Amino acid sequence: MAFEGLSDRLQETIKKIKGKGKVTEQDVKEMTREVRLALLEADVNFKVVKDFVKRIRERAVGQEVMESLTPGQQIIKVVQEELTELMGGNESKIAVAKRPPxxxxxxxxxxxxxxxxxxxxxxxxxxxxxxxxxxxxxxxxxxxxxxxxxxxxxxxxxxxxxxxxxxxxxxxxxxxxxxxxxxxxxxxxxxxxxxxxxxxxxxxxxxxxxxxxxxxxxxxxxxxxxxxxxxxxxxxxxxxxxxxxxxxxxxxxxxxxxxxxxxxxxxxxxxxxxxxxxxxxxxxxxxxxxxxSRILGMGDVLTLIEKAQTQVDEKQAKELESKMRNASFTFEDFLEQMEQVKNMGPLDEILNMIPGANKMKGLQNVSFDDKQIVHVEAIIQSMTKHERQDPSLMNAGRKKRIAKGSGTSVSEVNRLLKQFEEMKKMMKQMSNTKGKKGRGMKFPFM
Missing domain, CATH: 3.40.50.300 (P-loop containing nucleotide triphosphate hydrolases)
Incomplete structure (x- = not known):
């Protein structure tokens, strides 16, 4: 994926300075040196790198940053602002002629x-x-x-x-x-x-x-x-x-x-x-x-929401929320949701848009293999309609048949059934969670 090496290097660099209660000019010098190397490795124009690093250094050692309560976070803000400015500052609107076309x-x-x-x-x-x-x-x-x-x-x-x-x-x-x-x-x-x-x-x-x-x-x-x-x-x-x-x-x-x-x-x-x-x-x-924000590991929630809105049908989403509340979520619903998520793009790309996801325990260095998704789909598609709607029907014979039909193993079928039940429990708990004012928790994009 684009920016992957740059993103890893920059995140590692700013992590060292983020938590510091006091930041010295030497800290800034070391950080900007790492930023410079990261940008050059990303094949950024040499003159562009030179000017970019100079602006960061000038702003980072300024009075406003050095004397703030959280200088490390202020410097990250400076890097983010300068990176944004480097790529154009704001979204550039497409022209509209006074008289069409x-x-x-x-x-x-x-x-x-x-x-x-x-x-x-x-x-x-x-x-x-x-x-x-x-x-x-x-x-x-x-x-x-x-x-x-x-x-x-x-x-x-x-x-x-x-x-x-x-x-x-x-x-x-x-x-x-x-x-x-x-x-x-x-x-x-x-x-x-x-x-x-x-x-x-x-x-x-x-x-x-x-x-x-x-x-x-x-x-x-x-x-x-x-x-x-x-x-x-x-x-x-x-x-x-x-x-x-x-x-x-x-x-x-x-x-x-x-x-x-x-x-x-x-x-x-x-x-x-x-x-x-x-x-x-x-x-x-x-x-x-x-x-x-994406490059610095801060996520990109707005793009994620826009992607979801183009792929998720609002009526279906409401029906799905109701099924989750009533614990009537089936494998057919699950298959439908997987298709919508796949249409949003590669899973590792979606994960990068969630703020802090790359730092979550268990999600660091995770590689999403599309083959695993294909296996899950194959297992579900090898079930009968009744089995998809009521997984409790599964016995040893049915599991063996599904494994054979999907080109997987019985252990993989068992693993999916177990994960599905755990997911249903979690979703029911989430949908029934009440806030102090008695409001239920909303699912993303619903």
Whole structure:
């Protein structure tokens, strides 16, 4: 996962200073040295690191911090604020044209994930902002790009304006905007051509499209896996096209996070969105303050809630709460809940969004294996409908049959049955817990 190494190193560093009742300049010097090394290891631009560490040191040895009752915590606050500022400070809003449609040019090198990201952004605009976008296939040099965008359009149920590989990309873009006005689309997303490297022909064509349609946004799509190269690409595109924002792809991958931490500082252009997976709904608005909290192990509750709200049906949630109160929660309900949680993303990613979860006893260094989830699903799916609704029916013969049908062992079946019963007891206790004013405990997202 992105930032994993940086996150571990920074958390270890600030842990040493957090509990100190008094912090000396030497403490600050040692801490900033560790922060500097952590950022360089994460492939953050050297000049960016130098300026970042300098600002932390200046603020950390200031009177306000050194003379406070909790200087260690004040320094952590400084690190969090500076990390947030480094990545842009606040969420950067997407433009809205005074007269529709809002035109967005998607630019970037070939292989950065531009076409897929165009589809993801269109999906996000419709689902989260209630917009009606049109996709435009303006990459005429790669027939596969046109086909890919048309396939994405079918999957999303969105129109794709394409004129084949013989048409002029400038005319395609111009015609698409005119058509979008006629058909009352409020956003036009133009998927332009990319190259394996930056060249004069590519930039010349992109400039012509820009002049023809006067886009409200020019989004540069960069692959965060390329580290410092991503920053260099961003600089080159920005110099020639004056991009308005950056979309980072593969931020969920095994990347050190250097691109995300360097781009804003080097180019001055904000990161607008981040790709957090391959699915079409795995593009997120980039929130610098939330990402900073995640890096420092402080969680990201707001994003977790937003993810849950998109996946959890409110009516189902209320029914589930009622079943938990009455201890009538079944394996069928459990299977349904597992599916919803899986749709929110990888479990270790969800865990990182819960404040302090990485410090909980028993959860440190836990590796969530998707195979274990598959085994649990296989066991439940191998049960009959009656067995799912009433696990007390289980006898040795039934367990043997379920184990055989799911490709697991009887001991694994027994383990799941035991864990399920323990979970039911815990949920019933939680739902029946009364506060001083007699109010029951609410479950998350209900």
């Amino acid at each position: 809002t035109v967005i040019m998607m630019v970037g090198l070939q292989g950065a994930g531009k076409t897929t990201t165009t589809g993801k952004l269109a999906n996000l605009l419709r689902k989260s902002y209630n917009r009606n976008p049109m996709l435009v296939a303006a990459d005429v040099y790669r027939p596969a790009a046109i086909q890919q965008l048309e396939t994405l359009g079918k999957q999303l149920g969105m129109p794709v304006h394409a004129e084949g590989t013989e048409a002029d990309p400038v005319n395609i873009a111009r015609n698409a905007v005119a058509k979008a006005k006629e058909e009352h689309h409020d956003y036009v997303l133009i998927d332009t051509a990319g190259r394996l490297h930056i060249d004069g022909d590519l930039m010349g064509e992109l400039q012509q499209i820009k002049d023809a349609v006067n886009p409200d946004e020019i989004f540069l799509v960069v692959d965060s896996m390329t580290g410092q190269d991503a920053v260099n690409v961003a600089e080159s595109f920005d110099e020639q096209l004056d991009v308005s924002g950056v979309l980072l792809t593969k931020l969920d991958g095994d990347t050190r996070g250097g691109a995300a931490l360097s781009i804003k500082a080097v180019t001055g252009k904000p990161i607008k969105f981040a790709g957090m997976g391959e699915k079409l709904d795995q593009l997120e608005v980039f929130h610098p303050e939330r990402m900073a």
